[in-house]
Amino acid sequence: MKKIVIALSTILVVMSLMMVYAFQTPQDNTETQTIWYQVTVVESVVPGGLGRSRMISLDENGKMEETKLENFFSMAGINFGNIRENDQQITNKITELTNDGWHLYQVTSGVYSGNNNNNNGIFITRYLFSKVSE
Numbered sequence: 001m002k003k004i005v006i007a008l009s010t011i012l013v014v015m016s017l018m019m020v021y022a023f024q025t026p027q028d029n030t031e032t033q034t035i036w037y038q039v040t041v042v043e044s045v046v047p048g049g050l051g052r053s054r055m056i057s058l059d060e061n062g063k064m065e066e067t068k069l070e071n072f073f074s075m076a077g078i079n080f081g082n083i084r085e086n087d088q089q090i091t092n093k094i095t096e097l098t099n100d101g102w103h104l105y106q107v108t109s110g111v112y113s114g115n116n117n118n119n120n121g122i123f124i125t126r127y128l129f130s131k132v133s134e
Contacts, residue, residue, distance in 0.1 A: 035060040037102055037129040041090055045121040047073040055089060067093075072123075094127065102129035 037059050044053045053069035067089060070082035094104065106128040114120035 033133045035131050035133045036105075037097065037131070039093060039097075039127040039129070041069070041086075041123075041125045041127070043069060043086060043123045043125075044071045045073055045123070046071060047075055047077075053086070055093065057093070097129050102131050104128075105130040 037057070040056045040058075042052070042054050042056070053071050055067040055069055057065040057067075059065075069086045069089060070079070072078060072083060074082070098104070104127060107125065108128075109123065109125040112120075112122050112124070
């Protein structure tokens with residue numbers, strides 16, 4: 001009887017150790033670091049091209065890239081061609097970054113609508129990308 005208890009205890013200990021090691025992930029000694037890349041899109045709603053619309057990229061090294069975008073409004077009103085062109089440039093930038101291994105982490109947007117005495121306003125969207133560096 002004593003031999004059976006010892007044998008069962010030994011089997012239980014061995015199985016417990018096997019379970020512990022089976023669910024562990026291998027340890028990698030290389031250190032990883034998350035790096036960030038931000039793209040800010042400012043789209044003006046000032047009519048007639050008087051506003052300034054831009055896409056500004058700031059990479060992990062602090063290098064800035066500025067791309068001219070079109071305003072939402074022309075003198076005749078809302079310009080869907082401008083909006084389509086802006087969307088294409090923004091999509092191209094997102095595609096370029098994801099193809100380079102960046103992951104879209106967060107999108108934040110906001111609106112500044114000026115005040116009752118003017119027609120100034122902007123839409124701003126920030127795209128934050130992350131990448132793991134080894």
